[in-house]
Amino acid sequence: MLYHLLYPLHTSFSGFNVFRYITLRTIGGAVTAFIIMLLLGPIFIRTMRHFQIGQVVRDDGPATHLAKQGVPTMGGLLILAAITVGTVLWARLDNPLVWLSLFVTLFYGCIGSIDDLKKITKKSSAGLSARGKLILQIAGASVVGLFIYIHPGFDGHLSLPFLKNFRPDLGVFYVVFAVIVIVGASNAVNLTDGLDGLAAGPTIVTTAVYLMFSYLAGNMVLSDYLQLPYVAGSGELAIFCGTIFGACLGFLWFNAFPAQMFMGDVGSLALGGALGAIAIIIKQEFLLAIVGGVFVMEAISVILQVGYFKWTKGKRIFLMAPFHHHYEKKGWHESKVVVRFWIVSIILGLLALATLKLR
DSSP states (O other): OHHHHHGGGGGTOGGGGGGGOHHHHHHHHHHHHHHHHHHHHHHHHHHHHHTTOBOOOOTTSOGGGGGGTTOBOOTHHHHHHHHHHHHHHHSOTTOHHHHHHHHHHHHHHHHHHHHHHHHHHHTSSOOSOHHHHHHHHHHHHHHHHHHHHHSTTOOOBOOBTTBTTOOOBOGGGHHHHHHHHHHHHHHHHHHHTTSTTTTHHHHHHHHHHHHHHHHHHTOHHHHHHTTOOOOTTGGGHHHHHHHHHHHHHHHHHHHSSSOSOOOHHHHHHHHHHHHHHHHHHTTOTTHHHHHTHHHHHHHHHHHHHHHHHHHHTSOOSSSSSSHHHHHHHTTOOHHHHHHHHHHHHHHHHHHHHHTTTOO
16 A cells, blocks of 8 residues: 555655655565554453453363463464465455465465354353365365466476475366465464464575565566566565464564464464465475474374374374473473574574575
């Protein structure tokens, strides 16, 4: 919005020329989202406490989690508000990729809010049915896949880190692939959101990496030099990534141990969906498996645990899944688990950035 309002004035006042720079608007979006979180966070927490909208703790979890019962949840609503306001203020509103990313984020946020409200009203950790949630997720992700497929300049080739000459073409099946990536990313972040600050930290790192890749993918010269797929208009997604970065950073202010509020499914499903959509749009799908390795590890731990439990009729690989609970059961303090997962996420983020020169 600010671009459309202020940049045209650069013909009269040269200072307004700065609004054409994506870097400035990315910083503006990040700072805006961060400030919104800091200013509205205390109000949100008081409001949720007043209406007794609090976390419902699962019965079979670690005993230490019982203290989290009743802590204000659905903080993802605040995250979505900060992302939306920051994006609308600082991004170019004539860019369809920006609106596509916002659509996925808000749509998945709606799915999560329905899930959270069911948990709160039932006073149970069981919300939407797995089938119902999956159908809605597939529907939202299909919009992205179909949009990308019919978008001018569509490229069905996959971009694989470290393998510049191997780019298989999926053609129309790229739509199915897009759905798998977005739905998988959404559920992986959702599974990670189990400890104070655990989901927010890796999301910040992952978003920071995709911020850089979005900017490079939208620059024809830089993308060609670095041998990245060029995606016209994707540079504006750096601003969208910036707002996610700022919103999650602000959320972490209140979510750090001991948490004053939780993001709930409304936040985790939306953030995961947003990351998956960005990965699809800028043609860096497999990079998400690297930089988002913590999310992948958490999801795989659940799949292995459930599969092994059914196969062996009662035996387990981990003391508890998702993976972070395994370490809690082994006696690690919650903060130690979170910080060490953050460290792993940062290392993976650096590895993902290293792929820029290893192509």
